[in-house]
Amino acid sequence: MYVCLCGGVTDSQIKEQVKLGAASVADLQKTLPIGLCCGTCDVVTEQFIKKFLSGAKDISYAA
């Protein structure tokens, strides 16, 4: 799923970068064009980083 529409960044790309050591949006921005335009994705990006750092394989979308 796309997390950042402006940059065309997906949750899978975030997951891969977290595996490689990214722990913040600033870390992701070193390799991905995420959060560089409108900023709408900032909160959800942080949520994905936290989930992937906690070891979750995927994000649950259940309410």
Ligand code: FES
């Ligand atoms: S949706 Fe990520 S910067 Fe616009």
